[in-house]
Amino acid sequence: MSTVIKNGTIVTADLTYEADVRIEGGKITEIGPDLKGDETLDATGCYVMPGGIDPHTHLEMPFMGTYSSDDFESGTRAALAGGTTMVVDFALPSPGQGLLDALQMWDNKSTRANCDYSFHMAVTWWSEQVFNEMETVVKERGINTFKHFMAYKGALMVNDDELYASFQRLSELGGIALVHAENGDVVAELQAKLMAAGNTGPEAHAYSRPAQVEGEATNRAIMIADMAGVPLYVVHTSCEEAHEAIRRAKMQGKRVWGEPLIQHLTLDESEYFHEDWDHAARRVMSPPFRDKRHQDSLWAGLQSGTLSVVATDHCAFTTEQKRFGVGDFTKIPNGTGGLEDRMPMLWTYGVNTGRLTPNEFVAVTSTNIAKILNCYPRKGAVLVGADADLVVWDPAKEKTISADSQQSAIDYNVFEGKHVKGLPRFTLTRGKVAVHDGEIRTEEGHGEFVKREPAGAVNTALSTWKELTAPRPVERSGIPATGV
Amino acid sequence: MSTVIKNGTIVTADLTYEADVRIEGGKITEIGPDLKGDETLDATGCYVMPGGIDPHTHLEMPFMGTYSSDDFESGTRAALAGGTTMVVDFALPSPGQGLLDALQMWDNKSTRANCDYSFHMAVTWWSEQVFNEMETVVKERGINTFKHFMAYKGALMVNDDELYASFQRLSELGGIALVHAENGDVVAELQAKLMAAGNTGPEAHAYSRPAQVEGEATNRAIMIADMAGVPLYVVHTSCEEAHEAIRRAKMQGKRVWGEPLIQHLTLDESEYFHEDWDHAARRVMSPPFRDKRHQDSLWAGLQSGTLSVVATDHCAFTTEQKRFGVGDFTKIPNGTGGLEDRMPMLWTYGVNTGRLTPNEFVAVTSTNIAKILNCYPRKGAVLVGADADLVVWDPAKEKTISADSQQSAIDYNVFEGKHVKGLPRFTLTRGKVAVHDGEIRTEEGHGEFVKREPAGAVNTALSTWKELTAPRPVERSGIPATGV
Amino acid sequence: MSTVIKNGTIVTADLTYEADVRIEGGKITEIGPDLKGDETLDATGCYVMPGGIDPHTHLEMPFMGTYSSDDFESGTRAALAGGTTMVVDFALPSPGQGLLDALQMWDNKSTRANCDYSFHMAVTWWSEQVFNEMETVVKERGINTFKHFMAYKGALMVNDDELYASFQRLSELGGIALVHAENGDVVAELQAKLMAAGNTGPEAHAYSRPAQVEGEATNRAIMIADMAGVPLYVVHTSCEEAHEAIRRAKMQGKRVWGEPLIQHLTLDESEYFHEDWDHAARRVMSPPFRDKRHQDSLWAGLQSGTLSVVATDHCAFTTEQKRFGVGDFTKIPNGTGGLEDRMPMLWTYGVNTGRLTPNEFVAVTSTNIAKILNCYPRKGAVLVGADADLVVWDPAKEKTISADSQQSAIDYNVFEGKHVKGLPRFTLTRGKVAVHDGEIRTEEGHGEFVKREPAGAVNTALSTWKELTAPRPVERSGIPATGV
Amino acid sequence: MSTVIKNGTIVTADLTYEADVRIEGGKITEIGPDLKGDETLDATGCYVMPGGIDPHTHLEMPFMGTYSSDDFESGTRAALAGGTTMVVDFALPSPGQGLLDALQMWDNKSTRANCDYSFHMAVTWWSEQVFNEMETVVKERGINTFKHFMAYKGALMVNDDELYASFQRLSELGGIALVHAENGDVVAELQAKLMAAGNTGPEAHAYSRPAQVEGEATNRAIMIADMAGVPLYVVHTSCEEAHEAIRRAKMQGKRVWGEPLIQHLTLDESEYFHEDWDHAARRVMSPPFRDKRHQDSLWAGLQSGTLSVVATDHCAFTTEQKRFGVGDFTKIPNGTGGLEDRMPMLWTYGVNTGRLTPNEFVAVTSTNIAKILNCYPRKGAVLVGADADLVVWDPAKEKTISADSQQSAIDYNVFEGKHVKGLPRFTLTRGKVAVHDGEIRTEEGHGEFVKREPAGAVNTALSTWKELTAPRPVERSGIPATGV
Ligand SMILES: [Zn+2]
Ligand SMILES: [Zn+2]
Ligand SMILES: [Zn+2]
Ligand SMILES: [Zn+2]
Ligand SMILES: [Zn+2]
Ligand SMILES: [Zn+2]
Ligand SMILES: [Zn+2]
Ligand SMILES: [Zn+2]
Structure with missing residues (x-):
């Protein structure tokens, strides 16, 4: 049983050309002209691109006795609906676990996942057990990325000596350090x-997490990673201060990547000043939305390559x-959605405005992160032999985003009312057509873990340089003395 | 008649994998395991990479009634000997021509070229004729890159209004502006x-062209390109000041690329203080060699992506x-060699030290410039359908660079005595084996122009953004008045 | 005949203390407690500060057959009304003059001046005559500052080689180079x-002079001054791009000063989008007003010391x-007022907000420029022996700025409607009380030239360092050859 | 009994003029021409300047059961010998004290001090007692500066939450936060x-404290001070990374000062590679000496004003x-001398080279810190009413620095062999002549505490701005809900 995508234009991170797949x-199994198969998907007028990879999700994440509402089923369904074919979630040990x-x-x-997925492992405390298990996680479980929280004091946060110890360990194991960077x-x-x-x-949530505290922590993580000799990936880079620290590090030859979120690229802090408490609380996430100056910085980072990946932190x-959290902003659960809207929003505000080329769009939504995570070209590529995680992108298709019509399990959408142009005609997960011209045909449990x-x-x-x-x-x- | 490269590891700008070609x-025509052909090239222990592209050469360049000594024959022979399979030379009109x-x-x-080549067109003066012919050059002659000299006053130099006019014209024609940036x-x-x-x-040559004058001109060209709405490529970026201007532009989302030379990456200004006049004069080029601070900056630029291409300015x-130029440094012809040594020198000082990954090596010697020049993936790629411009790179092969054994027509080598590890075993130009395990088998006239x-x-x-x-x-x- | 200022608090660039003068x-003639004199000015509740120095005015400046409307009489009267006791105007030769x-x-x-004044000499063309007369101007006429226009092509503008020649000349003569920096x-x-x-x-006036062209020219002037070895003073620094160039130069130890205008600190580009043509045209000056990002940059520069002086470019x-200029924005005469409002506006938006200390206020309105111009402590100081150019500043005095009540000869005020708190109770020019509690008592011709x-x-x-x-x-x- | 300094040129931070004192x-008591007094000091050919203030000393500092070898007697004697008339030492509570x-x-x-002195209070742990006593220290003991160690883990170091708490407290009390910034x-x-x-x-001491860890901590302290709303003074800024953080903060309008040491300005890391263990160990201090790139940065900081004060950290x-510390570099006591040599070394390498003007020399050795510490103009000034802490500086006087002839109690000098030109002819501490033309006439116990x-x-x-x-x-x- 074969499927052929016909009459489309293949767009990858570095190529644009007409071919069937x-x-x-x-x-x-084949890329070229005039291919035939058992099933045909018409890509006329469309771009055939690697499916999106969202490297930052929290599906069914435990929180205060409950869970974030999108689980691996609804979350990956939302992902596929928006052209994303792989998610990377964070495995979070409780302190002591x-x-x-x-x-x-x-x-x-x-x-229950509908599409492929992988995990980042979080280091939320430090001990000989953690030190030892890191090796197993890397060598046996196929996970090379380890997340560290510099915030959430008293819960997930680790201190500088723990950061150094873990980063050093990762350096030995060939892993990559990830940080949530806020002091x-x-x-x-x-x-x-x-x-x-x-x-x-x-609004006090935003006041309590100003750009300065993110910039500081980003700068600190970069220093510690440099001392330990490990590549660093900074999640949800939301502001100029953090971006500046990353730029400065890169211009010294350091190996650091930054990940802006689609939310920070397109929404700003005025959301928190909304007179409706619910409106504001629904946008509470960390780091919070910033102002236009920061948005400009993030877009420029994507254009120049100082920022590498667009994610969602979907939670x-x-x-x-x-x-x-009524009456106490510190109790508002942190997190927003975005899995379904990341690709259309970025296309609309990035490609349609001329900020990004279509190739750059593919790079920042899929290929770059596949390379960083070391699953390229199995993922993130349109190459013979690669997984058929593909999106057939119709640049003429439009919609207005609304919670009413979304796949996500929650009752609102932070992008409500945004008009997007550029949407999937088909989304394929390892060859299976999960989105077919507006119709959702996902299959629970189809997703596999990506080592x-x-x-x-x-x-x-x-390591060679160090x-x-x-x-x-x-x-x-x-030794020791003069004249001795 | 087919050739198969067997048992090698293909290394491109984004992939490393074992396959025959x-x-x-x-x-x-095919990439995969166990291929067969009429002729076999053994790549055991080697990397099979896109042949190098040197986007900055001056072969047989007219100068004071004579010519630079490497012509298209000896120059491209030297190129192939070092793993470079395409050069881009500058067509330089005399003022008024x-x-x-x-x-x-x-x-x-x-x-007479032994390998493929293309041209950049230089704009050395301005007139309606130039304005008009630019369209022909772009549309009929397949040249989309136009060089502008901000130095060489009284000869090639153009002023700011001419720069703006030419850049604006290029913006309309879809071209790219190149600058030699010195005030x-x-x-x-x-x-x-x-x-x-x-x-x-x-040594006064170096004194007369300090980093500041290069930094200033780079900054100015960036501003003018931004105003005209054209992408800018800065040739021979040699110093932190120029690199800083490029970084600053990129971090504002501007479309600018920088091109360090292998000479500036590995040689420094102390060469000009050599007690032997000849030694010093042979290193006279513009911009001149700089000190270690600048070298560090250039290497970091390659690592971080703020600089994109390594070239030679071979002249x-x-x-x-x-x-x-005895007795008058301003009369010393500007230019050095490098075509034959660029790839081994960069591998030795870049990859062997851990500054660059092998993939980054391919990117900066070949793939990036092929994309910028818009001849990718015909050039700069190892893909089915691409030109078979390939180098089979032996990372264990060593030599000490010496003028005695070089292909270049000149009687010295600025890298004399440098020990390199990493050299071509085979170099192929459109399938023809031009270097065969140390033996040069080039064919004069084999090279073709690349549109x-x-x-x-x-x-x-x-353009969309502008x-x-x-x-x-x-x-x-x-209008005009209050109350009117 | 003696005058005593009693019961005030003296505020200078580095001291705050209670004393009579x-x-x-x-x-x-004396500073201390309990002084007596023939006349007494009550400074209870007030600060006694050095009178303001505005180093950037164009009084009765020739323009298209007419003149800017404030001449040395009305201009210096406006100055004194606002607490400014010295102006420096630009002597502008016509090309060839x-x-x-x-x-x-x-x-x-x-x-006709009511207060003391000095001149900057402008170099608007280059010749041996200019070269020679520069020496006379410096040595005999007591002028050590020379202005150069990098804009106004075809009129006042000089090119890079002329800039270099003039800067070099100034280096020999011990002068300071000034630039109007726009490409x-x-x-x-x-x-x-x-x-x-x-x-x-x-509004097209603003479009035609974006921050980039100012930043570029500032950067270029800095390089040329560095090559010539002369200190540089950049007039009307209006934007982050120019400020960044100045900061970058200073952090390399270069001797560069920047001068923001009170207009750029407090007004923004939205003025040009006003639906009333007159409103917009009245704000036409070069550089034009900028947006908030640039304003923040200028304020930070005053706080950090990377910018040194607040002026007006009163014209x-x-x-x-x-x-x-109806129908052709290029014909709108460039210039706005500000002499009368500089000090109250800066106090209100700078000191009252906590951006500046009162001492910093004195520094940027008076003392810094007196030092730069080399007329300190005759001007810019409250010291025995200094000229009694003083302002008795009442921090509780308020008004709303309006053209109706201004001294300036023109029919509008770009600060119309701004409410200021902090105004002169008395202004003294060399001991003469020119402003007496709201009453203007200026004396035409009282002003003298300051060598x-x-x-x-x-x-x-x-010079020592160079x-x-x-x-x-x-x-x-x-020389020349190897072995010779 | 009066003393007159005759025939000298007074040099202050902003004035140069001839007058007697x-x-x-x-x-x-008087400054002017032709003064007379009971005793006369001839200042012909000399500059009369405010005596130096060294805001960073550790005299008789407890360490591992012993003390640093210069106590308040020998230390202040050394200070006076070199033209320094006031020191500020650090009162260091043990943890829990x-x-x-x-x-x-x-x-x-x-x-036992020979010259005036003041103290900084250190916060080395945090508790309600510390919180409360801070008020007493500020209001009753006349100390407004509080030091915090971000290094020396397990001993003096405080964590980020303690830093924040202390900084916040200082914000309330009107104090200034000081930090030793290393992670x-x-x-x-x-x-x-x-x-x-x-x-x-x-040499491993230097390896263990790279510039990166200082830059990071400086950046962190700046952020925390900004959040708490307190001015920050960074002691012993030794590297570009830390200076960069300070520059970046200042260019955002933050109130931050940096203090390079004379050692870091003039000595480099090669000292640690000396083959004599003693030679290297004698130079062990934190931060360690750096390379030329960092030195250039520090000098430029003094020139541009991004760094404010030159100190010694004399210990x-x-x-x-x-x-x-033989066999274990971590046990080598941290500290070097410098009190006696700071002024001649800075004059020689700063003023004689043209990097600094004489006025800037006074500013960075005396006046700036007097203003920051809020004891100006009692100290740091040549004004009637100011303490007669003066140095009569002979710019023609030369010597070669040697431990053999120094006042300090130790047996070596890190500047051994440096030739300096510019030395005190007389040093006066509150009018008492402590150095008389090469002869030391200090008086134990003469020094008083400066509130x-x-x-x-x-x-x-x-505070106003915050x-x-x-x-x-x-x-x-x-609240809370939509529609409720
Ligand atoms: Zn997070
Ligand atoms: Zn997250
Ligand atoms: Zn060139
Ligand atoms: Zn060239
Ligand atoms: Zn101007
Ligand atoms: Zn002007
Ligand atoms: Zn310390
Ligand atoms: Zn110390």
């Missing part, structure tokens, strides 16, 4: 101060869940 | 001042020609 | 393009004069 | 790693004490 057994234990929980939840100590102090001053509404809570090898080319190069420039002792005779 | 009719006229001269010279007015003043002070030796003059289309994806995106943000008149009634 | 013969000739014209006009070539091209596109209104044209010596401490230090680091020839034997 | 009762307790210890030690967690990790690798010599340990008031002008301005821009709650009706 044949798919068989979940893989791309082993990494493998936590991973088991994520394995269990992810069996958790200062955030906690600002939260307390704001609450004490009667600043209890959702959907219902209005009811958000209302846990990723450590010690990619960047790790290897960095070894070459390592400190050497001075040879001395007659 | 079959070539027929000058094209890559038409573009098409000049192009005819370059067509004549290039018939020619200030260079001329410094030259006069140094000569007057008795500073007549080759070889013999010691005899250099001696035109390049205008209006690439970056041009299109930039149109979107163009100034709009304010609608007013009752 | 006695004045006799136009000089400060000698410097001394032009100076004679300015001498004639300035006889005149590009402005001219943009003007033509806008006019051709039907963009003829005053007042009536509405009638402005209407020369200023060359070769200040900064010039001397810079000499120490000057290029030295390499000593060679056996 | 009369001194009586320890104060300056109260601030007032610690202050008592410093009061006891300082009774103590990372330093500790690097120390352990180096020791484990057998890198035990003094002298004998060779015998240094040898505690310093809180809430200076910068604190007031910053109040103006403080977060405000959004007014909402119908």
Whole structure:
């Protein structure tokens, strides 16, 4: 049983050309003119692109005795509806919980996924057990990316010595360090101060996490990664201050990547000043939305390559869940949706405006992260032998985003009312057509875990350089004294 | 008649994998395991990479009644010997000469080329004729890149209004602006001042062209390109000041690329202080070599992506020609060699040290420039259908660079004595094996001109953005006066 | 006949203390407690500060057969009304006119001044005559500052080689180079393009002079000054791009100062989009007003010391004069008022908001420029022996700015409607009370020319450094050839 | 009994003029021509300048059961010998010790001082007691500056939440926060790693404290100070990374000062590679010496004003004490001398080269810090009423620095062999001539404690701005829900 995508224009991170694509057994088996197959998908007027990869989701994430409302089923359904064919979720150990234990929980939840997925492992505390299990996670479980929270004090946050120890360990194992970069100590102090001053509404969430605290933590993580000799990936880079730290690091030859979210690219802090508490609370996420100056910075980063990936941090809570925080903004669950809208929003505000070329669009939504995560070209490519995770993108298709018609399980959409132009005609996950011209045909459990090898080319190069420039002792005779 | 490269590891700008490559009719016809062909090239232990592209050469360039000593034959022979399979030379009209006229001269010279080549067109003066011929050059002659000299006052230099006019024209035609960025007015003043002070030796060449004058001109070209709405490519970026201007532009979303030379990456200004006049004079080029601070900046630029391409500005003059400038450094012909050594030197100092991954090596020596010049994936790729311009790279092969054994026509080598590790085992130009395990088998006249289309994806995106943000008149009634 | 200012708090650039001030013969003769004199001015609740110095005015400036409407009488009257006790005007030779000739014209006009004044000499063309007269101007006429226009192509603009020649000359003479920094070539091209596109209104003035062209020219002037070894003063720094260039230069140890105008600190580009043509045209000046991002940059520059002086570029044209440019924005005379409002506006938006300390206010309105111009402590100080140019500043005094009640000769005020808090109670020019509690008591012709010596401490230090680091020839034997 | 300094040129931070100075009762009583007094000091050919203030010393500092070898007697004697007339030492509570307790210890030690002095209070732990005693220290003890160590983990180091709490407290009290900025967690990790690798010599001290860890901590302290709304003074800024963070902060209008040491300005890291262990160990201090790139940055900072003060961190340990660290660099006591040499070294390398004007020399050695510490113009000025802390500086006087002839109690000098030109002819401490033409006439116990008031002008301005821009709650009706 083969499928052929016909009459489209293939757009990858570095090529644009007309060709048909044949798919068989979940893989791309041929690319060329005039292909034939059992099933045909008409891509006339469309771009055939690698399916999107969202490297930052929190599906069915435990929170205060409940869970984020999009699970691996609804979350990946929303993803596919918007042209995204792979998600990477974060396996989060509770403090004291082993990494493998936590991973088991994520394995269990992810069996319902409609598309392929992978995990980042989080290091939320430090011990010999964690040190040891990291090796198993890397070598046996196919996970080479480890997340560290510099915020959420008293919960997920780790300190600088723990960061260094974990980064050093990753350097040995050929892994990549990820950070949520906000100074958790200062955030906690600002939260307390704001609450004490009667600043209890959702806007105080934004006040408690200013760009400065994100910039600082980003800068600190970069230094620690440099000292430990490990590549660093900064999640949800939302502001000029953090972007500046990344740029500065890159211009010194450091191996650092930044990941803006589609929300920060297109929404701003005025959302928190909305007179409707619910409206504001639904936008509460960390880091919070910023102002136009920061948006301009993020877009320029995508254009120049100082920022590499557009993600969502999809972590959907219902209005009811958000209302846990009435009267105390620190209790509003952090997170928004975005999985379904990332690709159309970025196309509309990025490609249609001329900020990004279509190739750059593919790069930042799919190919770059596949390379960073070391699952390229299985994912992120339109090549013979690659997984047939594809989106047939219709640049003329339009809609107005609305919660009423979305796949996500929640009752609102932070992009409500935005008009987008550029939407999937078909989305294929390993050859299976999950979106067919507006109709959702996902299959629960179709998704598989994607293993990723450590010690990619960047790790290897960095280690070589660090070894070459390592400190050497001075040879001395007659130690210690002058004349001895 | 087919050739198969067997048992190698293919390395491209974004992939590393084991596969054989079959070539027929000058094209890559198949990539995969266990291929067979009429002829076999053993790539065991080697990397199979896109042949290098050097976008900056001056072969048989007219100079003071003579010519630079490497012509299209010896120059491209040297290129192939070092793994470079395409060069782009500059067609330089004399002041007053038409573009098409000049192009005819370059067509004549290039018939002897051993490998494929293309041209950049230079705009060395401005008139309606130039304005008109630019369209012909772009649309009929397949040249989309136009060089402008901001230095060489009284000869090739154009002023800011001419730059703007030409850039604006290129914006309309979908071309790309190139600049040699040094402030020619200030260079001329410094030259006069140094000569007057008795500073007549080759070191004064360096004194007369400090990093500041390059940084300034780079910054100016960027502004003018931004105003005209055209992508800008800065040739021979040699210093932090120029790199800083490029970084700053990129971080504002501007479309600018920088091109360091292998010479500036690996040689420094101390060469000009050599007690042997010949030694110093042989290194005279513009911009001159810089100090370590600048070298570090250039390497970091390659690592971070703020600089895109490594070239040579190959323009070889013999010691005899250099001696035109005894007693007056301003008369020393500007230019050094490098075509044969660019790839081994960059591999040795870049990949072997861990500064660059092998994929990044391919990107900066071949793929990036092929994309910028809009001849990708015909060039710069290892893909079915691409030209079989390939290098089989042996990372274990070593040599010490010496003029005694080089292909170039000149009597010295600026890299004399440098030990390199990483050299071509085979170099193929459109399928023809030009270098066979140390033996040179080039064929004069084998090279063909490579046409390049205008209006690439970056041009299109930039034009869209510029149109979107163009100034709009304010609608007013009752002009002019208050109350009217 | 002596005057005593009693019960005030003296505020200088570095001191705040309570003391009375006695004045006799136009000089400060004593500072201390309980002073007595023939006349007493009550400074209870007030700050006694050095009178403001506005180093950038164009009084009675020739323009298209007419003159800017504030002459030395009305202009200096407006200055005194606002607490400014010295102005520095620009002597502008016509192309071809000698410097001394032009100076004679300015001498004639300035006889009517109500307060002291000095001149900057402009270099608007280059010749041996100009070269020679520069020495006379410096040594005999007491002028050490020379202005250069990088814009106004075809009129005042000089090219890079002329800039270099003049800067070099100033380096020898111990002078300081001033620049109006905008790329005149590009402005001219943009003007033509806008006019051709039907963009003829005053908003097109802003479009034709974007921040980029100012940033570029500032950067270029800095490089040329560095090459020539002369301190540089950049007038009317209006944008982040120019400020960035200045910051970058300073952080390399270069001797550069920047001068924001009170207009750019407090007004923005939206003024040009006003539906009333007159409103917009009255705000036409070069550089034009910018957006909030640029304003923030300028304020931060004053706070951090990367910008040094707040001026006005006072050049007042009536509405009638402005209407020369109906239908062609390039004909709108460039210039706005500000002399009367600079100090109250800066106090209100700077000191009252906490951006500046009162001492910093004095520094940027008076003391810094007195030092730069080398007339400190005769001007800009509250010291025994200094000229009694003083303002008794009442921080509680308020008003709403309005053209109806201003001293300036024009029929509008760009700050119309702004509410200021902080105004002069008394202004003294060399001891004469020119403003007495709201009453204007100026005396036409009271003002005197202030001579200023060359070769200040900064010039001397810079010359020492440049000499120490000057290029030295390499000593060679056996030139030219190897082995010779 | 009066003293007159005759025939000198007074040089202050902003003035250079010829005048005599009369001194009586320890104060300056008159400045002018032809003064007479009981005693005359001939200043012919000399500059009369404010005595130096060294705001960073550790005299008789407790360390591992012993003390740094210069106490308040020998230390201030060395200071006076070099033209420095006031020192500010750090009162360091042990963890758990109260601030007032610690202050008592410093009061006891300082009774032997030969010149005036003040204290910074260190916050080395956090508790309600510390919080409360801070108020007493500020209001009753005349100390407005509080030091915080971000390094020395397990000893003096405080964490980010403690920093924030202390900074916030200082904001309320009108104090200034000082930081030793190095990331103590990372330093500790690097120390352990180096020791484990057998890198035990003094050069490993430098390896364990790279510029990156200082830059990071500086950046972090700036952010925390900004959040708390307190001015920040960064001690011993030694590298471009830290300077960059300070520059970046200043260019955002933040109130931050940086203090390079004379050692970092003139000595480099090669000292640690000396084959003599003693030589290297004697130079062990934190931060360690850096390379030329960093030195250039520091000098440029002094020139541009982004760095404000030159200090010494004088903390002298004998060779015998240094040898505690044989075999374990982490045990080498941290500290070098400098008090006696700061002024001649800075004059020689700063003023004589043209990097600094004489006025700038006074600013960075005396006046700037007097203003920051809020003891200007009592100290740091040549004004009637100011303390007669003066140095008569002979720019023609030369010597070669040597431990053999120094006042300091230790047996070596890190500047050994440096030739300086520019030395005190006389040094006066409150009118007493402590250095008389090469002869030391200090008087033990002459020195007095200098009280310093809180809430200076910068604190007031910053508080105004922070109040103006403080977060405000959004007014909402119908909380929480939509439509409720
Ligand atoms: Zn996060
Ligand atoms: Zn997240
Ligand atoms: Zn060139
Ligand atoms: Zn060239
Ligand atoms: Zn101007
Ligand atoms: Zn002007
Ligand atoms: Zn310290
Ligand atoms: Zn210290």
